[in-house]
Amino acid sequence: MSPIRVGLIGTGYIGMVHLEILRRIVEVEILAVADTNRELAGRAAAKLGIPRIYPSADDLIADREIDVVHNCAPNNVHFDINAKAIRAGKQVLSEKPLSLDSKESAALVALAAEHDALTAVNFCYRYYPVVQEAAARVRRGDLGEVRAFMGHFLQDWLFYDTDYSWRLDPEVAGGANVIADLGSHWCDLVQFITGRTITEVMAELHTCLPRRRKPKSGPLSFSSQKVAEYEDVEVKLDDYASMFLRLDNGARGNFTTCQAAAGRKVDIELQIFGSKESYAWSHVHPNALWIGHRDRGNEMFYESAALQTADTQKYAALPTGHPMGYHDAVFNLFRDYYEALGAKRAGKPYQVRFPDFATGHTEMCVIDAAVESNKTGRWVKVGR
Numbered sequence: 117m118s119p120i121r122v123g124l125i126g127t128g129y130i131g132m133v134h135l136e137i138l139r140r141i142v143e144v145e146i147l148a149v150a151d152t153n154r155e156l157a158g159r160a161a162a163k164l165g166i167p168r169i170y171p172s173a174d175d176l177i178a179d180r181e182i183d184v185v186h187n188c189a190p191n192n193v194h195f196d197i198n199a200k201a202i203r204a205g206k207q208v209l210s211e212k213p214l215s216l217d218s219k220e221s222a223a224l225v226a227l228a229a230e231h232d233a234l235t236a237v238n239f240c241y242r243y244y245p246v247v248q249e250a251a252a253r254v255r256r257g258d259l260g261e262v263r264a265f266m267g268h269f270l271q272d273w274l275f276y277d278t279d280y281s282w283r284l285d286p287e288v289a290g291g292a293n294v295i296a297d298l299g300s301h302w303c304d305l306v307q308f309i310t311g312r313t314i315t316e317v318m319a320e321l322h323t324c325l326p327r328r329r330k331p332k333s334g335p336l337s338f339s340s341q342k343v344a345e346y347e348d349v350e351v352k353l354d355d356y357a358s359m360f361l362r363l364d365n366g367a368r369g370n371f372t373t374c375q376a377a378a379g380r381k382v383d384i385e386l387q388i389f390g391s392k393e394s395y396a397w398s399h400v401h402p403n404a405l406w407i408g409h410r411d412r413g414n415e416m417f418y419e420s421a422a423l424q425t426a427d428t429q430k431y432a433a434l435p436t437g438h439p440m441g442y443h444d445a446v447f448n449l450f451r452d453y454y455e456a457l458g459a460k461r462a463g464k465p466y467q468v469r470f471p472d473f474a475t476g477h478t479e480m481c482v483i484d485a486a487v488e489s490n491k492t493g494r495w496v497k498v499g500r
């Protein structure tokens with residue numbers, strides 16, 4: 117069968133991660149990149165030998181030879197790019213958060229169904245092997261009924277007032293910053309592992325640094341590039357947020373996130389307490405799953421192709437003891453997506469094991485509810 121031809125839009129931080137990982141998917145040929153910053157797109161194409169460079173998303177989407185669009189542009193153009201790509205008959209793998217709000221994400225789910233587009237959203241943290249293992253054990257009944265859960269997602273790249281990102285600008289990021297940027301990943305982990313739905317939230321969003329000095333020429337996300345000139349700006353979006361959460365079975369949880377927590381880099385933690393046992397996972401030690409018991413010794417389970425449950429062994433691809441990392445988690449997601457797409461193209465049955473636009477919409481509904489709760493100071497039911 118002919119290769120699946122991919123075009124990628126947005127060659128910034130995560131766009132380059134996608135491009136590196138796409139090279140590991142044998143069925144794929146990366147045909148084109150597009151970025152409004154032509155220099156960046158040109159650099160990515162030269163580095164990875166990509167033949168076509170487009171100055172805009174529209175130009176790339178108009179290329180009839182492209183089968184799949186990877187959308188790695190900032191949040192404010194997710195809806196537009198995803199919708200245009202679907203209407204042009206493409207399959208779409210989009211970055212998170214799926215859109216600026218849940219109205220947009222609901223429209224994208226409907227559009228994908230109408231055009232029979234296979235979609236995915238890059239909630240990559242669920243693809244660490246032991247996170248998949250935890251979810252499989254929950255499905256098997258090991259956890260029992262989930263009773264409570266808690267955790268955090270902390271970073272420090274917005275610690276100084278000279279740190280700035282489009283993520284702080286509501287025009288580009290949407291109605292929220294950190295609760296959408298990091299909270300969407302954490303809520304995806306909770307819903308994926310427990311198999312439950314978040315139904316109600318009570319949230320407080322806060323801006324630790326309400327004034328920042330914005331570089332006059334914008335560096336890319338997470339760049340260490342030195343900047344010479346700044347302008348003072350008022351920051352309207354959150355760099356800290358806390359939420360109380362309720363699941364559809366009545367389980368209670370809480371979550372805190374912050375991008376100004378000095379020393380915390382990508383510090384994700386999730387603890388889940390069930391009626392039979394407990395799980396804890398930390399991205400600081402991503403290869404281990406803690407399993408807690410009341411009546412016998414606790415366990416530390418390490419990722420292992422030999423020891424994981426049968427349907428998650430493929431995610432621990434290396435011989436036991438060789439740690440998998442962030443790139444491997446993204447690879448695991450892409451591989452599930454492209455396996456399904458290969459089957460779809462061949463007219464064979466396939467399973468959507470990966471987060472798709474419906475998943476992305478679910479997370480947008482939680483974010484919208486959190487923004488609403490912060491405004492009203494009340495519990496808010498999560499829409500659908």
Ligand SMILES: NC(=O)c1ccc[n+]([C@@H]2O[C@H](COP(=O)([O-])OP(=O)(O)OC[C@H]3O[C@@H](n4cnc5c(N)ncnc54)[C@H](O)[C@@H]3O)[C@@H](O)[C@H]2O)c1
Binds near residue numbers: 172189212337
């Ligand atoms: N899944 C993850 O773990 C993860 C990690 C980082 C970022 N992201 C998401 O990826 C997206 C991009 O984030 P980033 O950190 O790579 O940002 P970035 O600023 O580093 O890169 C964005 C790129 O998009 C380009 N761009 C902007 N508008 C465009 C347009 N209309 N058409 C084409 N290109 C355009 C910019 O020039 C830039 O090169 C965001 O939505 C973010 O939430 C996800």
